[in-house]
Amino acid sequence: MIRLENLTKVFETPNGPVVAADDVNMEVPEGEICILLGPSGCGKTTALKMINRLIPLTSGKIYIDGKDTSTLNDVELRRNIGYVIQQIGLFPNMTIEENICVVPKLLGWDTERAKKRAAELLDLVALDPKLFLKRYPKELSGGQQQRVGVIRALAADPPVMLMDEPFGAIDPINREVIQDEFLKMQSELKKTIMFVSHDIDEAVKMGDKIAIFRAGKIEQYDSPDVVLAHPANEFIADFVGADRTLKRLRLVTAKQVCDADAPAVSRHGRAKDAHAMIREHGTHVAVVLDADHHPVGYVTEDMVEGASGLVHEFARALPATVPARADLRAVVSEMFAHDTMWLACTDDSGRYVGVITQPAVTGALGETYRRAGKAA
The missing domain is CATH 3.10.580.10 (CBS-domain)
Incomplete structure (x- = not known):
């Protein structure tokens, strides 16, 4: 579970202070995916990066599984958080197996345990370990590299994952495939996930909850169903689109x-x-x-x-x-x-x-x- 209480971030600039996150309050239940959604510059990425302290908060509290994260040092905090970004950042001189094993080895896992974990995770995202473990990143397509980037963040089995537009750079066909594989994996692993996106269709497909930001504040935080059926205000209605009833077709099988x-x-x-x-x-x-x-x-x-x-x-x-x-x-x-x-x-x-x-x-x-x- 992730809980944000009165989370605020003020950046000092030559033109004066800029409020990037303004008294953000929300709770993401254990095992759920929360999508942070909104226009550019609305504060969603700032809120995400404050959770693993890539951006220091100005005020407020962050709790992970009931523990106040201000009591943890940076290393302790980040050991419990997987982080995935759009720019995958695989090490080009390492094999896929070595890339996935980086964090487990830093945490003192023995080699066999780390290698077993790498094979299990590749299998979870439909990449045959026999074919991919010994390959290098340049030998994989962009979509395959993105899958490896996702599972690398899962290698040490963190309870929480932060994802910053992880599929944004992938073409639409591969994006659908990766989203499906990720949801299948999440149905087994049940991680607590905060996920930044700019795409309402992705949010509806991927999220258990959606938080829509504007100017550093959360305008609405609810299930995709409620956000689409009952937008809280005109801004939300415009943001999710006039075709929001059709978008709701994604929510029923x-x-x-x-x-x-x-x-x-x-x-x-x-x-x-x-x-x-x-x-x-x-x-x-x-x-x-x-x-x-x-x-x-x-x-x-x-x-x-x-x-x-x-x-x-x-x-x-x-x-x-x-x-x-x-x-x-x-x-x-x-x-x-x-x-x-x-x-x-x-x-x-x-x-x-x-x-x-x-x-x-x-x-x-x-x-x-x-x-x-x-x-x-």
Whole structure:
């Protein structure tokens, strides 16, 4: 847990004092990601750097896991904090393994333990240790180097991580991949993370909480859902954008919305049984499954009404399927691309888990607005 109390930073300049952080108060629960967001010069990076004392604070208190950090010296403090910046800063003359092992070795870890940790962390971000441990930074792409930069900060297993626009220099495609890998890693490691970003889409995707800064002050601190559904003022509304309802599609997965009880029939089943199931459920369509429970087609009520024979004789190919873990933005995109009101959802093995419809997506957005309203 990180708690900032009345955190203030005043810089003395030739033109007089400048307040970069103005009485900042916030608490980040253990195991959560808090995104610090706002326009350039708003104080978010200053607040971040005061936590590991790269910038000394003017006044206020910082607590990590309930301990007042002013009682720790710089070395003690930074041993418990991983720090990741946009300019990765890997040592070019060291292998990837050596880069990751730098901090553990400084902390007195034995060589075997440090090397084992390096291999485990590479595996966590989908870089095969057998291929990457002995390579040098110049042999990696920019995206791969950025992943190494992230896990290097995790090498000594710090409880807290500070990240200053860590994915900002990566192209959009690789950024999505790295974000996904990082979230997968965070789901296992549950670090407490403060993360500076300038990108509202990144904040919505990555954050458990968002703190939006303006002129050194926090204008709103809440979950992405509440910030998007109920911006605290006009500045927040303008900052998150007029399309904030569409941004909220990122916050709900297909699995949360899909109908697991929607009709599904075996391709070798009887057509009249499929018709009866469709009528009973009232959906006008049934997904057709193969022997491994993979969706391979569909039949409508009209197609099998009064029909004799087997389902596969009448079935048509599915326009597309979506993974149950996909967010609603991806689902809606597939629906528009294939001009359909519904899609079959699958698990990671491609097995059928239900059907998601456009009305269900609309209903889910309405429900999250209502929930956000109650939370606010």
